[in-house]
Amino acid sequence: MSDPDEKIRFMETTVTRGRPPEGPNLAERLDGPEDDRKRLRVILETIAGQRTVAGACEELGIGAARFHELRTQALQAALEGIAPRASGRPARPEESPDPKIAQLEEKVRDLDLELRASHVREQIALTMPHLLKPESSEPGPQKKKPSKVLDKIKKDRKRRR
Numbered sequence: 124m125s126d127p128d129e130k131i132r133f134m135e136t137t138v139t140r141g142r143p144p145e146g147p148n149l150a151e152r153l154d155g156p157e158d159d160r161k162r163l164r165v166i167l168e169t170i171a172g173q174r175t176v177a178g179a180c181e182e183l184g185i186g187a188a189r190f191h192e193l194r195t196q197a198l199q200a201a202l203e204g205i206a207p208r209a210s211g212r213p214a215r216p217e218e219s220p221d222p223k224i225a226q227l228e229e230k231v232r233d234l235d236l237e238l239r240a241s242h243v244r245e246q247i248a249l250t251m252p253h254l255l256k257p258e259s260s261e262p263g264p265q266k267k268k269p270s271k272v273l274d275k276i277k278k279d280r281k282r283r284r
Contacts, residue, residue, distance in 0.1 A: 146171055166194050 147167035150160050165182055168174040180190045
């Protein structure tokens with residue numbers, strides 16, 4: 124292998140590592156109708172130099188002008204598809220709220236506020252019951268009727284002494 128030409132021929136015939144390139148056959152693995160995948164494969168074959176434009180037009184049954192339009196559309200769509208975009212999920216456009224939904228949301232807020240106020244009143248009633256006793260309209264001290272249970276407890280205490 125001292126001859127440089129022989130070394131170049133050896134390098135050209137050497138098998139490359141990894142998967143073999145699929146080229147235009149990649150179009151067959153894409154989702155979509157069979158006719159569209161066939162068109163894409165033929166377009167890619169012309170770009171790769173594996174097929175002439177005339178041969179591609181013959182296989183697709185279209186004229187050269189239409190073929191050039193299709194190829195331009197495919198390349199333009201590919202270019203737009205690989206253009207960098209902002210990362211993340213696109214922002215959802217703000218929808219105009221339905222007036223009934225807005226009305227119901229306001230009602231929910233009002234009821235929530237009323238419920239919180241009710242909880243506060245309940246806590247006050249449990250913590251400070253003397254604040255909730257109604258005031259009498261008559262002036263002066265009022266006598267309370269003694270409770271029978273309290274009278275019994277007092278008698279029991281007196282007996283123990």
